[in-house]
Amino acid sequence: MEYIEREKARPAFCLKDYLIQSGGSDPVTLHGAIHRIRDMGHFSFLLVRLPDTIIQCVLEGQAYEKHRPHLHEECCVRLTGVISAEERAPHGLECHIQDMVVLSSPAAPLPFPVNRHKIGPALETELGYRPIALRNSDRRARFRVQAGIVQQFRNFLQTQGFTEIRSPKLQSASAEGGANVFSLDYFGKKAYLAQSPQFYKQMMVGVYERVFEVGSVFRAERHQTARHLNEYVSLDFEMGYIDDFTDLCAMETAMLASVFDYLRQSFAEEIQTLKVSLPSVDRIPSIRFVEAKELVARTYNRKIKDPHDLEPEEERLISDVIKRQTGSDFVFVTHYPASKRPFYAMNDPENPKLTLSFDLLFRGLEITTGGQRIHDYDEQVAKMVDKGLAPEDFKSYLMAHRHGMPPHGGLGIGLERLCMKLFGDSQIRLSSMFPRDMGRLDP
Amino acid sequence: MEYIEREKARPAFCLKDYLIQSGGSDPVTLHGAIHRIRDMGHFSFLLVRLPDTIIQCVLEGQAYEKHRPHLHEECCVRLTGVISAEERAPHGLECHIQDMVVLSSPAAPLPFPVNRHKIGPALETELGYRPIALRNSDRRARFRVQAGIVQQFRNFLQTQGFTEIRSPKLQSASAEGGANVFSLDYFGKKAYLAQSPQFYKQMMVGVYERVFEVGSVFRAERHQTARHLNEYVSLDFEMGYIDDFTDLCAMETAMLASVFDYLRQSFAEEIQTLKVSLPSVDRIPSIRFVEAKELVARTYNRKIKDPHDLEPEEERLISDVIKRQTGSDFVFVTHYPASKRPFYAMNDPENPKLTLSFDLLFRGLEITTGGQRIHDYDEQVAKMVDKGLAPEDFKSYLMAHRHGMPPHGGLGIGLERLCMKLFGDSQIRLSSMFPRDMGRLDP
Numbered sequence A, B: 001m002e003y004i005e006r007e008k009a010r011p012a013f014c015l016k017d018y019l020i021q022s023g024g025s026d027p028v029t030l031h032g033a034i035h036r037i038r039d040m041g042h043f044s045f046l047l048v049r050l051p052d053t054i055i056q057c058v059l060e061g062q063a064y065e066k067h068r069p070h071l072h073e074e075c076c077v078r079l080t081g082v083i084s085a086e087e088r089a090p091h092g093l094e095c096h097i098q099d100m101v102v103l104s105s106p107a108a109p110l111p112f113p114v115n116r117h118k119i120g121p122a123l124e125t126e127l128g129y130r131p132i133a134l135r136n137s138d139r140r141a142r143f144r145v146q147a148g149i150v151q152q153f154r155n156f157l158q159t160q161g162f163t164e165i166r167s168p169k170l171q172s173a174s175a176e177g178g179a180n181v182f183s184l185d186y187f188g189k190k191a192y193l194a195q196s197p198q199f200y201k202q203m204m205v206g207v208y209e210r211v212f213e214v215g216s217v218f219r220a221e222r223h224q225t226a227r228h229l230n231e232y233v234s235l236d237f238e239m240g241y242i243d244d245f246t247d248l249c250a251m252e253t254a255m256l257a258s259v260f261d262y263l264r265q266s267f268a269e270e271i272q273t274l275k276v277s278l279p280s281v282d283r284i285p286s287i288r289f290v291e292a293k294e295l296v297a298r299t300y301n302r303k304i305k306d307p308h309d310l311e312p313e314e315e316r317l318i319s320d321v322i323k324r325q326t327g328s329d330f331v332f333v334t335h336y337p338a339s340k341r342p343f344y345a346m347n348d349p350e351n352p353k354l355t356l357s358f359d360l361l362f363r364g365l366e367i368t369t370g371g372q373r374i375h376d377y378d379e380q381v382a383k384m385v386d387k388g389l390a391p392e393d394f395k396s397y398l399m400a401h402r403h404g405m406p407p408h409g410g411l412g413i414g415l416e417r418l419c420m421k422l423f424g425d426s427q428i429r430l431s432s433m434f435p436r437d438m439g440r441l442d443p
Helices: A015-022 A061-070 A123-128 A137-159 A198-208 A246-266 A268-274 A289-300 A312-326 A377-386 A391-402 A415-422 B015-022 B061-070 B123-128 B137-159 B198-208 B246-266 B268-273 B289-300 B312-326 B377-386 B391-402 B415-422
Strands: A002-005 A027-039 A044-049 A054-059 A076-085 A093-104 A183-186 A189-193 A210-218 A231-240 A283-288 A330-334 A351-355 A357-362 A365-373 A408-414 B002-005 B027-039 B044-049 B054-059 B076-085 B093-104 B183-186 B189-193 B210-218 B231-240 B283-288 B330-334 B351-355 B357-362 B365-373 B408-414
Touching: A002 B246, A027 A054, A027 A093, A044 A076, A044 A093, A054 A061, A054 A076, A061 A093, A137 A210, A137 A231, A137 A246, A137 A268, A137 A415, A137 B137, A137 B198, A183 B183, A198 A210, A198 A231, A198 A391, A198 A408, A198 B137, A210 B210, A231 A246, A231 A415, A246 A268, A246 A283, A246 A330, A246 A357, A246 A365, A246 A408, A246 B002, A283 A289, A283 A312, A289 A312, A289 A330, A312 A330, A312 A357, A312 A365, A357 A408, A357 A415, A365 A415, A377 A391, A408 A415, B027 B054, B027 B093, B044 B076, B044 B093, B054 B061, B054 B076, B061 B093, B137 B210, B137 B231, B137 B246, B137 B268, B137 B415, B198 B210, B198 B231, B198 B391, B198 B408, B231 B246, B231 B415, B246 B268, B246 B283, B246 B330, B246 B357, B246 B365, B246 B408, B283 B289, B283 B312, B289 B312, B289 B330, B312 B330, B312 B357, B312 B365, B357 B408, B357 B415, B365 B415, B377 B391, B408 B415
Parallel strands: A054 A093, A283 A330, B054 B093, B283 B330
Antiparallel strands: A002 B283, A027 A044, A027 A076, A044 A054, A076 A093, A183 A189, A210 A231, A231 A408, A283 B002, A330 A357, A357 A365, A365 A408, B027 B044, B027 B076, B044 B054, B076 B093, B183 B189, B210 B231, B231 B408, B330 B357, B357 B365, B365 B408
């Protein structure tokens, strides 16, 4: 009998670990794609793409004579060399190649270079070539940071006693209702693609008190804007036994602070590549919806057109004023009108036209919607009826209420929106590895 | 301006931390649902459900007189009390209630008790009442362990240099092809729900070398068996620069070992509740497909009906023999016939009728399919044509190959299957919070 040994698993080559462990004097074997070749006459610099960085390698002498004629950018190689200090190279290091094997060669050159800081073609072209465009250092850095955000979102919430859940993406009813939902045939029944894990995370508060989920959600919105995707990643949490909705805001503030601390610590190279300015979030200002509207109307001498909702332009202006007044890149806008919030939002007992809900704006864009939910069965049924909904369509959801739910609330964060504003982009599709919009389903 | 302070976020009450910090002598404030009431005449035991455990509380004296008449199971309460040793209680502890507030009361009693070790009704009934059935301790423990598996899958792979990716679930082509795919209208185009992140994780090997994803996948399979779900969670990884496919097996072995170590360490209570026997996986035996078939035929005096695939019964028997011979709960079955493997599987150079692929069986069930992929563009195009596929239907996928890919491979693990076998169940739906099968789309 043959055996596979646990010990045989090999971690990826990590430049930092190598330097710490060996002091950099031992020969090292590493592998990667040749990101860029710079010919210098009788030798070449090879920039080799490692999982999280790029290392400059020097191909010279016999190895140069042997390999250079057959070498192309995007060849994959394994090489042995000695790393030494070289202040003009990235990380102040370069690797002098002693031996090299070419593992694979591309069948065709790239349609555009990916090894410059900027990618040449326009966004639409880039997206068509996304599998290779993502090899660019800026693009790689974006999704490394995005992975870091998700990782720390989860790790922080785990320290706060949250349990990770997995809700189904195929559902029989939709949380938000309306036309913005994809539907499909499910063995003769009509199924909807999840617009959010809303119902499920609320149900699971009855099970674990505090839950979170990171998952795909789907919106069949027919508008093609710079801040909408038809499939995106939602960071959701829901927590029971809250005193009021500011408990949710505090948890989000602490989570964001922890995420940015983590990025600062663990993604320094990516942060530098992207020239990201990480916001400070030890505290976040909070303003009521009505006051925010009035503040903007007053400051910018604007008329209030829609008293029940914020226009995108108003979100930008609120952020601008708050930034000037407090220095904060974030602002909570609270107490949204009940007419614009879903049936599960708890009304403000002091003014039932308002809800105990909030949005979080980040640099001019709403990245979070949240609030306290109704936990009492009768109150929930009454509000459904009030909103013209049929409680019998929401039997499973109401089951949790019927059999006892604590006061609770939660929120959802659009991952790509958070990234878009963090990266300083004006186009959300840059923050999705393979974005889905009305015109794009491929790659 | 009001502010939300980072410091205001409150971690959940954790019994273990409390005992470590205070030695258990200070009064404690905690909250939870009343899982069970045991009336003892002039006092009551309240079993209170905390996020990760249950604590026995004693309601006596004035608090008993005041609250007992209005108290029901599944009431949510906040209480202050003093924790003291009581060896007959769970954890050897009980909390003597000094003060209590009832935060909410259920509108109706539960349709069946959830506070016994076993849930009364049959599975179909339970699934219909899943939002409340999950409040049962056995059910809570299952999905805490499941969350722990996913967490350590990610954490372990991160230590090995893997980057987390997010592939789209709405796709224009399907990886496995065939009829087992859900389709829907996507703004006038036909979209498919992801059967796997296969194409995307391969593309991303060209970007980050090693990637993983935990995500929902969808199979429109028309058979209703004890080991199939129509929506499930796939744990995928893909790694570049492998020497051969046993590198993948070694990484999986090390990952599983790390996951079970973590469960042993961090989920002792859940492991005990579920009476789970955690397998030892320092090494996993490996056997070729042909030899496995012959071994079973010989040992059990069976005829080989289908020489190209394993029947479920054969998977069980292989596991049984290997368990007897080696003591291992796992076995890799390698070198599957090319006729039953997809177009991206690399053929065995020593016998092109076989592939450099494998399944991992766990206690009689296939929980993983993996293998080395073709990385050469021409070889991939040729195999597509050989399999009767049109390369122009896979343009985005082939783009990665065309512009250079390292030797690579990967695998996918069915999370619910792994859990099912770990928990000793004969029915996979117990391992999905809200399972989806041909007849069930709700809750």
